[in-house]
Amino acid sequence: MNKKIIAIAGIAVIGAGLYMGSASLDRNTVSAEDTLSQRVALPVEVVNANSQNIEEKLYTIGSIEPEALYNVNAKSSGKAESVYFEVGDRVKKDDVLFQMDTDAFDINKNATLTQRSNALETAKLNYNQAKDTFEDQKILYEKGLISRIEFENSQKTFETAEINYNNARTDYQSQVSSFGDQLENYVVKSPVDGLIIAKSISKDQYASTQNGFTIIQEGNLKISSSITSKYIHKVSAGQKVDIYVNTLDKTYEGKIASVSYVAQNGSYPIEVEIESDGLILPGMYAELEIHVDSKEGVTTLPQDAIIKQGEDSYVYVVGEDNKAYKKLITTGIKEDGMIEVTGGIKDDVVVVTTGKEYLDEGVEVAVK
Numbered sequence: 001m002n003k004k005i006i007a008i009a010g011i012a013v014i015g016a017g018l019y020m021g022s023a024s025l026d027r028n029t030v031s032a033e034d035t036l037s038q039r040v041a042l043p044v045e046v047v048n049a050n051s052q053n054i055e056e057k058l059y060t061i062g063s064i065e066p067e068a069l070y071n072v073n074a075k076s077s078g079k080a081e082s083v084y085f086e087v088g089d090r091v092k093k094d095d096v097l098f099q100m101d102t103d104a105f106d107i108n109k110n111a112t113l114t115q116r117s118n119a120l121e122t123a124k125l126n127y128n129q130a131k132d133t134f135e136d137q138k139i140l141y142e143k144g145l146i147s148r149i150e151f152e153n154s155q156k157t158f159e160t161a162e163i164n165y166n167n168a169r170t171d172y173q174s175q176v177s178s179f180g181d182q183l184e185n186y187v188v189k190s191p192v193d194g195l196i197i198a199k200s201i202s203k204d205q206y207a208s209t210q211n212g213f214t215i216i217q218e219g220n221l222k223i224s225s226s227i228t229s230k231y232i233h234k235v236s237a238g239q240k241v242d243i244y245v246n247t248l249d250k251t252y253e254g255k256i257a258s259v260s261y262v263a264q265n266g267s268y269p270i271e272v273e274i275e276s277d278g279l280i281l282p283g284m285y286a287e288l289e290i291h292v293d294s295k296e297g298v299t300t301l302p303q304d305a306i307i308k309q310g311e312d313s314y315v316y317v318v319g320e321d322n323k324a325y326k327k328l329i330t331t332g333i334k335e336d337g338m339i340e341v342t343g344g345i346k347d348d349v350v351v352v353t354t355g356k357e358y359l360d361e362g363v364e365v366a367v368k
Helices: 004-039 103-144 147-183
Strands: 040-050 050-066 069-073 078-083 094-101 187-189 194-199 210-217 220-228 240-245 248-257 267-275 287-304 307-309 312-318 322-333 338-343 350-354 365-367
Touching: 040 312, 050 338, 094 210, 103 147, 220 287, 240 267, 287 322
Parallel strands: 040 365
Antiparallel strands: 040 350, 050 220, 050 287, 050 322, 069 210, 078 094, 094 187, 194 210, 220 267, 240 248, 240 287, 248 267, 287 338, 307 312, 312 322, 312 350, 322 338
């Protein structure tokens, strides 16, 4: 074979190789474009922003306590003669809780009143005698049968006897009234309608003024709780509170009674009122749902659709060209995973919920 033929054959081989290489490059280019196309059309899940009512609630817990607690103890030392109630009993106002033995009191009362009565009788007798003498002396003086000095002396004696008699009578009546008041101390009554939660007195026990009953007043109870500084300006007296008592598996309705604006350990104390139904007892724990704010017919989104960047909030919306676009929004109150949108988008806008973390401006999406 001559050199010319060899050269032509070599050129043909090189051309074929270049053709094969070009074909191979074209196939690789198509494959890369296909892959890029699949990567850009990212699968996402979406929701439509819609208008609805929303109510913001604050959740906290607290301990149930009596609104008023009374320690009703013996008012004098002595033996407890009768005790009528036990822990757990309910009492009415003026129910007799217990009575103290009055033997020593009766002995002292009788002796004292006898003494005061005798003194009163003596004063009365002296008064009557002085009065009779004065009246007789007055007649004699008017007839000139006795001197002026004798008359004036009888008058002074009468006036002194009258003062002594009045004092003795007042003293006796005061003593009778005093013993009546003291006797009430031996009969101890409940000051309120309530529930007995503690007892430290028993029949025939020698009791002091430290012995008696502890009563919580029926009616309203209070729940002590606290809130963080984030919500201090959203909570005020009178706001509605849903109260779940886990022990009873029951929900009650109450209201904020007071809010303290002095922080304790980084939170602000609040008190909630709840009306007792006889089942709620001090010491039970309650879960509180405070109704903070509510709005009607506002644009809302799921909270998990929002992307936070510093102080700003964003969402990705899907345009008619199936591409994602980043939108700055402003938000309001929240409820159960939903949030009010106050600006940036309107109702019926399609917003990405799942897959938003992988999006960029103008990326094509495939809605699942």
